[in-house]
Amino acid sequence: MTEQDYYEEIIIAGFGGQGIIMLGKLLANAAMIDGLEVTYFPSYGAEVRGGTANCMVVISNEPIASPLVTSFDSVIVLNKASCERFSPRLKPGGLLLYNSSKIGSVIPPVDAEVLAIPSDDIAVELGSPRSTNMVAIGAYLQKRGVIPLETAVKCLEKVLAKRHHKTIPINEKALYKGAEFAKGLLAGQTVK
Amino acid sequence: MQKVFERTPSIKECHTHYCPGCGHGIVHRLVAETIDELGIHDRTIGIAPVGCAVLAYNYMDVDMVEVPHGRAPAVATGIKRVLPGNIVFSYQGDGDLASIGAAEILHATHRAENLTVIFVNNAVYGMTGGQMAPTTLNDQVTSTSPQGRTVKHDGYPLQVSEILAVLPGSIYIERCSVYNPAQVRKTKKAIQKAFQLQIDGAEGLSLVEVLSPCPTYWRKSPVQAMKWIEQEMTKVFPLGCIKDTTL
């Protein structure tokens, strides 16, 4: 982490059951362990009934004013409905990371970086379809380079309920796989 | 000379504010005698309602709290849950228990709270000046049913004890009265049992409903009032044990 000002407003969204909330908590915990200021805010109440889930994470090296965010530096979306809902609220120069296994090509309304990660497919290949969220977060961490992958891995134990602890090794694998995929994409971009 | 009767220690030596012919004095005495006879004075906590018995703590010499109208079973729950070794009873009238506190008594019963409830039913609001209660009989004249209560306008008298008896959380419910000495003795027995069950740690709520006279707002003499309980009130509120799971 550099000493200069860092302020990132992130939304993570998808279907209920895609591990969205867990993903947000993982990112928030990792940021905390990394010594950053962080807030996490879940969608709740009536909003969670529609089958979609989202959460907002703000990461900064300064105290954070509000956990409630209206436009985003990073949009991480795992299904189409969420992509349609939140990608219009990207800030110019922001990052759109989407699950390309479920979402066709996306043209963000503003000048933004786009990372298409076939996270469902990668997770299926690993034999753990439910780890699609881990693939996405791995790709995100790789792209941002703010929080080390190992820090996120360390937090899996914290954010997963004890009964799911047996899935930690496969989730760790999925996270690194996502990072690797993003690395490849980014390298390709540089060449281009 | 042989002493055949004396004031039980848990009743204070004082005048009460109750009207001549009121039944509260008798019921207070029965509760206090029970507390003394069972030897639980040192660990009993009573709850006074809003209604004529609001000043019950001035007459009964045990720890007591006076609570918002109808909420006695909720307060009793709070006390009993933090002091499970104490004996907690609520003393409530029909306006307090059957009307504004219907939810609280229903749910305290539903939760099977180990509590004792003394429910004094005189079919009228006394403290506020003789208004209609949910337990007011059909045709009974009150200040808010001046032509007499009608089913068409106000529905039927509410039989709370029967309702509570349906719930598995009630273990003992008996309806008694104080209209003659024999009934007073029966009432005493019921009250004793309701306290004994709590002492034994029985899992559930015990309630004794006492049909009690209000000569003032029934516009009757004390003697006529006692007769009216026997002849009219017991038709709607039949006496006897409604539920006893200990048998």
Place this chain on the structure above:
Amino acid sequence: MSEKILMCGNEALSEAAIIAGVDAYFGYPITPQNEVPAYMARRMPQEGRVFLQSESELAAINMVFGAAAAGKLAMTSSSSPGISLMQEGISYMCAAQMPAVVVNVMRGGPGLGNISPSQGDYFQATRGGGHGDYRTIVLAPGSVQEMADLTHKAFELADLYRIVVMVLADGLLGQMMEPITLDHLKPIKTKAKPWALTGAKGRKQNIIKTLLLQGNELEVLNLKLQEVYRQIGDEQTRYDTYQVEDADIILVAYGITSKITRAAVSKARQKGIKAGWVRPITLWPFPSKVLTELAKEPRIFLAVEMSNGQMVEDVRLAVGGGGPVLFYGRAGGAVPTVDEVLEHIEKIMLPEVMKKA
């Protein structure tokens, strides 16, 4: 070093209550505070203490009344509509001088409103809320850390002054997670309670009552309560300030809004506007003195709230004729953004800056 943990406000306040030594929690479900009863349902039995879900908020506050009357530390939590239902019990408890903690995680109103964060219950909280001439201490946490710290403090104050203490939060503070520490919190030292109902063993009967019919005994109680309130005002008024010394405009905000306005003040400073910030931590007693002092210099005051203007009335009372008191608010569950507040500051101050130039 104390370990940081990531917790949401509702859970943080729950754990802080447990650390403080709460003996009993009673509550009824309502969003956005459902994490509190869920947390308590799990943790209180682990500690051998009482958790009970009541049939209504009316019952919950009266269960708290019962537990408090028995000399125990008791609490409940709810959100705006539920807190309205509890006002009866709070009035009785304040009359009977029962210590207890009530948490209000405010939501949008009036009526059933919505489940979004709001600060619409300020009047209700700071003016007693129920019938009769009484007050509750009102603490306004401004972060998840303070959800824990001020809930812990609430038990201390409740026990010390025999009063109901309300922790006035909102849906945002309740739901959001931040890194916090709890290591510094310890069980509170409670006062002896010779008045508690425990059974009259070896002593005279204890009576807890609020019906006072004889002569002027009710006035005597009222005067006694007022004396306690004066003492609390002297001893417990709390607030926080930021860059007020040279400020031309002072923002006044509490709770989550104070976080947002503080950031706006920083941004305004970067733009050359001399902005400052006062955050009441106790809403009752309200920190009037600091505002009265600040108003001795020519300054503009701007109250920012998630309501249509409630705390601003206390700011006006404190400032008196000392300077203009303006208001900016969002209501019905809307949350002001830093930029919105900044824009508002600029709208007020740019003409002022022009005038001075």
